[in-house]
Amino acid sequence: MRTIAVVGTGYVGLVTGVSLSEIGHTVTCIDIDEEKVLKMQQGFSPIYEPGLSDMMTKNINENRLFFTTQHEEGFENAEVIYIAVGTPEKEDGSANLAFVEQVAKDIATNVSRDTIVVTKSTVPVGTNDRIQSIIDHHLVANVKVEVVSNPEFLKEGSAIYDSFNGDRIVVGTASEEAANVIEEINQPFGVPVFRTDVKSAEMIKYASNAFLATKISFINEISNICERLNANVEDVANGMGMDKRIGDKFLNAGIGYGGSCFPKDTKALVQIAGNVEYDFNLLKGVIRVNQYQQRLLLNKLYKRVPNIKGKRIAVLGLSFKPNTDDMREAASIPIIKSLVDKNVEVVTYDPIAIEKAKKIFNSTVQYASSIEDALKGSSAAIILTEWNEIKYLPPSTFKIMEYPLLFDGRNCFSLKTMEDEYIEYHSIGRPTVSLSKEKIHN
Numbered sequence: 001m002r003t004i005a006v007v008g009t010g011y012v013g014l015v016t017g018v019s020l021s022e023i024g025h026t027v028t029c030i031d032i033d034e035e036k037v038l039k040m041q042q043g044f045s046p047i048y049e050p051g052l053s054d055m056m057t058k059n060i061n062e063n064r065l066f067f068t069t070q071h072e073e074g075f076e077n078a079e080v081i082y083i084a085v086g087t088p089e090k091e092d093g094s095a096n097l098a099f100v101e102q103v104a105k106d107i108a109t110n111v112s113r114d115t116i117v118v119t120k121s122t123v124p125v126g127t128n129d130r131i132q133s134i135i136d137h138h139l140v141a142n143v144k145v146e147v148v149s150n151p152e153f154l155k156e157g158s159a160i161y162d163s164f165n166g167d168r169i170v171v172g173t174a175s176e177e178a179a180n181v182i183e184e185i186n187q188p189f190g191v192p193v194f195r196t197d198v199k200s201a202e203m204i205k206y207a208s209n210a211f212l213a214t215k216i217s218f219i220n221e222i223s224n225i226c227e228r229l230n231a232n233v234e235d236v237a238n239g240m241g242m243d244k245r246i247g248d249k250f251l252n253a254g255i256g257y258g259g260s261c262f263p264k265d266t267k268a269l270v271q272i273a274g275n276v277e278y279d280f281n282l283l284k285g286v287i288r289v290n291q292y293q294q295r296l297l298l299n300k301l302y303k304r305v306p307n308i309k310g311k312r313i314a315v316l317g318l319s320f321k322p323n324t325d326d327m328r329e330a331a332s333i334p335i336i337k338s339l340v341d342k343n344v345e346v347v348t349y350d351p352i353a354i355e356k357a358k359k360i361f362n363s364t365v366q367y368a369s370s371i372e373d374a375l376k377g378s379s380a381a382i383i384l385t386e387w388n389e390i391k392y393l394p395p396s397t398f399k400i401m402e403y404p405l406l407f408d409g410r411n412c413f414s415l416k417t418m419e420d421e422y423i424e425y426h427s428i429g430r431p432t433v434s435l436s437k438e439k440i441h442n
């Protein structure tokens with residue numbers, strides 16, 4: 001078992017640190033935010049992630065997991081240091097590497113033994129070589145530091161599960177010795193390791209996310225064509241997915257992708273390509289389709305309810321996807337802003353993300369404590385996140401609205417159910433369920 005330091009306790013850093021301690025390593029997580037460190041020392045996770053707090057508490061109690069604000073303390077005995085600080089998007093779409101470069105300098109001036117530095121942060125191709133030269137340039141002690149690219153593929157909401165059940169662990173380095181150590185560290189996870197050179201490892205991360213985003217934009221465009229032809233995108237996706245070469249995952253049409261990775265990484269890859277004079281046209285299209293897709297559900301609502309000003313509309317689900325309170329790049333943000341701009345009375349509901357949502361929407365919207373409360377008195381409801389609580393809601397609940405009018409951005413319900421329940425139902429890429437006059441009067 002190894003002594004490990006993890007710099008940065010954002011999503012990636014914290015999950016990495018906690019799961020490495022769970023498999024037996026001694027891990028110190030370092031963050032500059034004192035308040036956050038104090039909370040984590042007591043076992044409180046700053047993010048909502050199923051299973052994370054319990055795992056933190058267990059490993060803190062068993063003396064394998066530590067939190068500190070002091071680099072020196074974390075680096076003191078570390079054989080391996082993980083870099084997991086943020087690479088936020090700059091104005092032009094490229095990744096801001098200031099934090100990563102600062103950590104490289106901190107490592108160089110603090111380490112006093114041979115060390116392996118593992119980059120977990122998503123960084124443009126070539127960055128690990130840069131990290132290596134920054135470290136070599138600033139190194140104080142007479143020691144060897146080897147840099148390894150080890151991108152993360154965790155999904156929010158199932159990150160702990162994914163750590164133990166991932167599809168692959170990518171290890172990119174020029175040093176076979178360093179690769180051996182990283183492979184050995186990860187061995188208890190039981191996930192296959194794929195070894196490659198540094199630049200290819202960096203590219204695997206971007207290419208994977210860009211490909212998944214492409215699948216989503218592709219099915220979203222198919223759904224738009226299906227709507228015009230009265231076909232059903234769900235059946236189309238199921239039929240396509242049975243072809244093993246295509247695969248049945250990531251073919252859910254909806255209001256587009258959000259979150260901290262896809263929007264940022266797709267834009268960064270367009271930049272990376274541009275820097276070597278390659279115009280990544282396909283990916284530019286993927287990004288354009290995603291922006292357009294977020295508007296489509298709203299356009300349907302505005303067309304159906306032309307005099308929307310002053311009407312009460314229920315928005316169900318705010319986070320960018322279920323099982324997380326993450327609001328980053330959530331489709332709910334532009335959608336709600338548009339409604340508010342039109343002077344709509346917006347009443348929102350989300351099982352987990354309300355606190356984070358309050359920081360974004362403040363008092364421009366209302367926050368209901370149940371789906372029923374949100375629906376009461378509303379002229380229409382919009383589903384933006386497919387939380388189980390929403391997906392498995394008895395459909396009759398929508399009849400709390402005087403006239404049951406539902407716009408579903410996540411295709412949570414079957415058309416048959418909505419027909420049987422007499423609910424007017426507009427979804428994505430599927431025929432509209434409308435109510436005949438006779439049904440309304442029943």
Ligand code: UDX
Binds near residue numbers: 152155157209
């Ligand atoms: C993603 C990658 O899956 C992960 O490997 C990477 O490390 C980080 O980025 P995450 O952002 O947590 O993970 O979410 P993911 O489950 O991939 O979903 C991203 C977005 O795509 C969500 O907004 C989701 O609603 C949307 N999506 C996903 C679709 O619209 N349709 C789909 O079929 C799948």
